[in-house]
Amino acid sequence: MTDWDDLRVFLAVARAESLSAAGRVLKLDPATVGRRVARLEEAMAARLFARSAQGYALTEEGQRLLAHAIRAEQAVAAAGEEVRGDPGRLSGQVRIGAPDGVANFLLPQVTARICDDNPGLEVQIIALPRVFNLSKREADMAITVSRPAAGRLSVQRLADYHLHLAASRDYLARHPPIRTLADLRGHRMIGYIPDLIFDKELDYLAETGVEVVTLASNSVSVQFNWLRAGAGVAIVHDFSLPAAPDLVRVLPGALSLSRSFYLIRHDDDRRVDRLNRFAELLAQGVRRELVRLEGFA
16 A cells, blocks of 8 residues: 555655755655655556656656546645635645746735635745646646647636836936837847747737847846836836836837736646635636736836
8 A cells, every 4th residue: 555655755756856856845855755766666566757867757657646646635635624624714735836927916915815814825936937837736726828738727717918118217218219119129128038938928029020139038027127227118017017116108009918817727626626716716816906906007
């Protein structure tokens, strides 16, 4: 019979793809993690990981075990919630993956309110400019700007959001006026590093006709702070503007972009009540916060 604690170690290694990273999550030294993996492989009479210099990758047998281990993890979490005797409130840990724009300017307020109403809840936000692998359980759910085309995933459209050109009042006072999109060619543009744009929906500047980005970063937060420092002009989320009162929209009548946020979950999680309830609270909160911030901007 397989020990749940060994399955917990297996899940950590499958997600982290290394003994040391899994050890940090589990608060175990890598040698102990390795012994536990070996013990599980012996009990299962199967090789669960392919070892290499790059780390630990699941074998076919490991992939088959992964789904069962995740279901066991969900069952343990659900049992803990029921035993604690407060079925009306959420508890335990929920991890959300999101691009850093929504992670910085929307999710902190939304998740703080959810935690206020659910004191036993722990929320982790992974803010990274990339696509999250929910099959490996890098996160319990993810917010994306495109609907995924493949995978055993459930997809919920959260809301539309809007973007405009913006610059600081200081920058605009020190540089020639911007009366048309063509005038942008005489200004320092801020945007993404072209070859690190991980989703076509983020290729905003292609719609301006600007070909050269002078200040580029894969991080929305870095771009935003360049704007606040008066370094140039960029396309920004309307919901971020209230965080920097010195920023103003530029040519709002000539360029106004609309995109959508999607909440992505693994299909198996539809049977997990606590995640269903959290996802609904998150969706409601994001929609409310978008209305509030875009109206304020």
